[in-house]
Amino acid sequence: MKKRLISALLAGCVLISFLSGCGKSQTKESKNSLTLFNYGEYIDPDVLDQFTEETGIEIKYEEALTPEEMYTKYKSGAIKYDLMCTSDYMIQKLISEEELQKIDINSMQYKDNIDKKYWDLSAEIDPGNQYSVPYFWGTLGILYNTKKVKEPVDSWEVLFHHEYSGEIIMQNSIRDSYLVALKYLGYSLNTENESELREAQDLLLKQKKDVQAYLVDEARDEIVAENAIMAVIYSGEAYLAEEYNPDLAYVIPKEGSNLWLDSWCVTKYCENMDAAQQFLDFLCRADIAQKNFDYIYYSTPNKAVIDSLSEEDKSNEALVPAEDATANCEISKMQSAETTKLMNMLWKELKAE
């Protein structure tokens, strides 16, 4: 018995020394490297190599799927990320929790490549543009098959009038699902009002039998494969879907929708602010922004890239939404803990139905 205890103890020692060893080597290297945290397939890998070539700064790269997953991983502190690319309300949350460092944006050589319009948009979640640099943006709308939908689609109503039962795909994400119902009902997608949320819940509960599936990434493929007629989808995904299947069209409903913005920010763990700023500036540079745009094909806030677009791309609703189409759109803001909890409970209730 005693021996077993000793070997267990030794095993523990080995484990601990192994773990602490890891920690040490990481801090030593941090001087000349940056650890990035980004969504999947959300940067051209060549851009990272090019940055290392030009500056000698090593890049360590990590990916996650959703802002919540990013937040969870970041908060666990297992990896000390230097730079993070995440979405509007999550940036606001990180700012409010004092997780971010201020960036000296005025010292950035290429900051004017980002259109003032997007700096203003970004200021809604980051007042004074102190913590984040806009990266890509887009809208949430309806992608539908023009061969199977005869009526003109311009409203969220098409998802709720039961005619396309079993042919609808909704987003498998709490905020994206509720914002559809909230906007259709004429409320703000950032509402904190419980009765408005419950009204949205009733609508979604009634809609559930018509919904084929709640999906995230697969939504696009299902519409392309014509397994379903319409889906609530992000504009970037819609653009790609239209490339695969010419019968598809994307619309931002007239009641308005979500205008989302993904930005880069610097976390409190970053010890090499110079390198971080260098990287942010690098992303704004016209040729680099162009490379990322060619890789990702989401709406870009970079003027230099927009100016170089083809006429066809410029008129594409999914890529460059018209000014009036986004008039009723709102950016997602951080919600109170109570509202988040309520929405989470409502969502589980909807899924359990």
Next chain:
Amino acid sequence: MEKKKRLNKRTWLSAPYLIWIVGFTIIPLVVIFQDAFVNAEGSFTMDNILAIFNPIHMKSMILSLAIAAGCTVICILLAYPLVLALRRLNMGREGFLVFGLILPMWMNFILRLLAWQMILSKNGILNMILGFFGIAPLPIANTWLSILIGVVYDYLPFMILPLYNAISEIDEDIIEAAKDLGAGGFTVFKKIILPLSMPGLLSGIVMVFVPSMTSFVVADVLGGGKIQLIGNVIEQEFTKNVDWGLGSGLSVSLMIFVLISMAFTMKNDPEGKESAIW
């Protein structure tokens, strides 16, 4: 003295296992229990454990239990005839058939589920074949039925293999003796094969029931996000809602449920020891 030394060496062999079990079972379990019983203010709480009785969570738990039970029963019904048939075959072909059963397990679990998604989807292979014969498409995709198909497919080998081991060890002479004494096919199965294969059956039940009860990936891929099993609720608490306390609490409740169901199964075990796979 010499003997003692040898023993010493053998204890050392267990070191990798110990590191594994301490690092990846015991420490995580301690963390889960801590998250489950301690609230944000740092004081003891039972809220997270009792959250399982919330009607929404209970509904998911019951659905998970139903799917796991259904999966186990279907696996037993499929595995017995197959294993009995394997027993009759001569050695060479038998090995080949078992190999055929294990072969799909060489492929990644998620890939196999994605294949099922393709087969069952609205314009999928199944409905294409049915359409060829003039039968209306079956709306199986994104229902509990497609999840059941998925878990049965994934866990069937875990029922077949222990059952096959147990049944192939039964002495042919015992069966012959029973037949000599006038027992029919059914009596032989009921009085001899079933009791003697019990240890294998119980391992099979454990290996099928527990993972099918706790899985959430199958429901994610084949349920189209419309079906919420208890595993999905727990996953959502950790990854989306960032409520680790509730997630851990529900995990502990799930463990308790699984242990209770296992206790029921083991109570019927005549030999006890043999069936325990851990």
